[in-house]
Amino acid sequence: MHSFGYRANALLTFAVTILAFICAIASFSDNFSNQTPSAQIQILSSLVILNINWFQKQPHGNDEVFAFVAAEYETSKNSLNQVSLWDAIIPEKEEANFWIQISNKYRFIDQGHNLRGKDFNLTLHWHVMPKTGKMFADKIVMSGYRLPNANMEVKARAPGKIILAGEHAVVHGSTAVAAAIDLYTYVTLRLPLHSDENNDRLTLQLKDLSLEFTWSVSRLKEGIAYDSSNRQRSSSPLGSLPSSGYTPASLGEKIIHGKPSGIDNTVSAYGNIIKFCSGEITRLKSNMPLRMLITNTKVGRNTKALVSGVSERAVRHPEAMNSVFNAVDSISKEVAAIIQTKDDISVTEKEESVKELMEMNQGLLESMGVSHSSIDTVIQTTLKHKLTSKLTGAGGTVVEKVVEELESSGFQCFTASIGGKGAEICF
Numbered sequence: 202m203h204s205f206g207y208r209a210n211a212l213l214t215f216a217v218t219i220l221a222f223i224c225a226i227a228s229f230s231d232n233f234s235n236q237t238p239s240a241q242i243q244i245l246s247s248l249v250i251l252n253i254n255w256f257q258k259q260p261h262g263n264d265e266v267f268a269f270v271a272a273e274y275e276t277s278k279n280s281l282n283q284v285s286l287w288d289a290i291i292p293e294k295e296e297a298n299f300w301i302q303i304s305n306k307y308r309f310i311d312q313g314h315n316l317r318g319k320d321f322n323l324t325l326h327w328h329v330m331p332k333t334g335k336m337f338a339d340k341i342v343m344s345g346y347r348l349p350n351a352n353m354e355v356k357a358r359a360p361g362k363i364i365l366a367g368e369h370a371v372v373h374g375s376t377a378v379a380a381a382i383d384l385y386t387y388v389t390l391r392l393p394l395h396s397d398e399n400n401d402r403l404t405l406q407l408k409d410l411s412l413e414f415t416w417s418v419s420r421l422k423e424g425i426a427y428d429s430s431n432r433q434r435s436s437s438p439l440g441s442l443p444s445s446g447y448t449p450a451s452l453g454e455k456i457i458h459g460k461p462s463g464i465d466n467t468v469s470a471y472g473n474i475i476k477f478c479s480g481e482i483t484r485l486k487s488n489m490p491l492r493m494l495i496t497n498t499k500v501g502r503n504t505k506a507l508v509s510g511v512s513e514r515a516v517r518h519p520e521a522m523n524s525v526f527n528a529v530d531s532i533s534k535e536v537a538a539i540i541q542t543k544d545d546i547s548v549t550e551k552e553e554s555v556k557e558l559m560e561m562n563q564g565l566l567e568s569m570g571v572s573h574s575s576i577d578t579v580i581q582t583t584l585k586h587k588l589t590s591k592l593t594g595a596g597g598t599v600v601e602k603v604v605e606e607l608e609s610s611g612f613q614c615f616t617a618s619i620g621g622k623g624a625e626i627c628f
């Protein structure tokens with residue numbers, strides 16, 4: 202008679218043997234599974250186009266494909282170094298045949314000093330992970346990539362802007378109309394490839410002005426993080442620039458204006474002609490030709506002081522200043538409506554109306570205490586030529602005469618088209 206322990210041992214051994222036998226058969230059956238997955242990948246500048254055209258999901262299994270793209274390179278110490286740039290899990294057959302356009306998910310960082318001027322491969326790996334059985338792995342290697350030998354450069358440009366109506370009052374909630382102009386500021390950013398070269402300093406050299414500023418990168422990052430978390434609008438309202446470009450611009454505005462309305466950085470970042478009121482932006486589609494003569498009176502100004510001067514006047518005379526702000530609001534709304542109108546009104550009539558509204562706006566700016574005697578000179582000069590109404594639209598010799606006279610008074614003139622592109626970045 203066998204003891205209980207002896208019987209239990211025999212049963213366990215039998216169960217384990219059967220289990221091992223089933224596993225061996227399952228594993229052997231992998232040899233009959235004919236897997237021929239294929240994939241394509243194309244790298245277009247910062248875009249990856251990926252097309253995995255194979256997926257095999259068992260009726261009740263949960264196979265999935267894990268795909269990742271890595272930059273791979275060789276060093277004297279290791280024959281294979283990988284920097285993962287992108288990955289994804291493809292859970293369903295229906296999702297396995299796809300085209301995607303992405304920028305890298307993970308940052309391409311040189312951990313040592315290995316990548317400058319070196320060749321590397323971009324490799325797409327994919328792993329098919331069945332519920333049971335052998336994991337299948339394959340890859341496509343794309344060779345011929347090289348990181349630059351010198352520091353990386355990023356170029357950006359942002360347009361200047363003009364406010365057609367509503368400056369200053371916009372800070373107090375009135376509507377304003379502004380446009381990007383085709384005069385740009387260009388910036389080239391050089392990023393050191395080696396981390397030890399990045400000594401936490403960002404240096405800005407304004408070569409035209411012979412000025413140089415330096416900031417601590419970590420302090421700037423803190424400022425940007427703070428501003429992003431406090432900003433109500435998180436995405437680009439006009440769709441031309443990532444919101445990350447908007448944030449530093451709005452930080453700069455705070456430095457220059459103290460309490461900015463946000464109109465300057467918005468129009469410079471996103472371009473076009475916009476109607477702006479308390480952070481709400483409406484893009485205007487102009488139905489009239491708009492070219493502007495811009496005169497630089499060369500009178501230095503302190504925007505912060507002017508903006509706070511208007512606020513102080515509003516505290517001293519709240520009712521009167523409210524009426525001024527309301528009048529500016531109506532003027533801006535009317536300017537916006539004229540610019541957009543498709544009615545059968547001649548361009549001259551539209552220009553006459555815009556001219557009149559601008560004159561009224563100028564008067565209100567004077568009542569806010571922000572005008573200057575040099576602006577009166579500009580107005581008198583243009584009025585003398587009875588050309589004020591033409592300055593928005595007309596070009597040619599008549600404008601040249603006005604420019605000549607204004608420049609002889611020591612001013613600097615520019616003609617500009619308005620409503621163009623916003624800030625652009627080129628890697």
Ligand SMILES: C[C@@](O)(CCO)CC(=O)[O-]
Pocket residue numbers: 364367368369370371372458460461462463464465504508
């Ligand atoms: C004076 C102001 O209205 C415009 C300056 O370009 C200030 C602001 O809106 O932030």
